[in-house]
Amino acid sequence: MVPVTLAAIDSGLFRRVLxxxxxAVVVVTAxxxxxxxxxxxxxxxxDPPLVSFCVSRTGSAWPAVSAAPLVAVHVLTADQEPVARIFATPGIDRFAAHEPLGTWHESPDGVPLLDGALAILICRVENxxxxxxxxxxxxxxxxxxxHDDAEATPLVYHDGEYVALGQGASTGLL
Structure with missing residues (x-):
């Protein structure tokens, strides 16, 4: 049994555990x-359908996300690791850097949509x-x-690395 303590763990241990x-890796756009x-x-x-994500208040996307009535959540495919890396890079124009990797367009409401994602949800910010x-x-x-391609696999982040979710997982119980 793990002993229960009232003190918070240090940030280094917290990161190692997480x-x-x-x-799953997503890109949120506003x-x-x-x-x-x-x-x-x-x-x-x-019921009702609701999703959530967390955004750093020190990140460059924070001002736009905090003011946006609508956002888009893009579930990335394993082939979109370079897109994940670009949108994780601070201090750059992420949309200009994304252009060589793929196209994007705005929804009628002005939300940027990245082409080629496994799935996209356009969402109204509630809280x-x-x-x-x-x-x-x-x-x-x-x-x-x-995505219409049933063989497309999601991009996953694990142990500090981007990985593709493996195919052929067992569907039965032991």
């Missing part, structure tokens, strides 16, 4: 254009909650699209 958690790579995306509720140095954004999907 590196063991595999997470009008501006602005965008960032995240692994904090998750579904929150089915924002401060949490440490990040803000948790809760959003309601209002439109969605997904």
């Amino acid at each position: 590196r063991r958690h595999a997470a 009008p501006g254009p602005a965008g960032f790579t995240a692994t904090s995306f998750t579904s929150v509720s089915l 924002q909650f401060e949490a440490g140095d990040h803000t948790i954004v809760v959003a309601s999907p209002i439109d969605a699209a997904h």
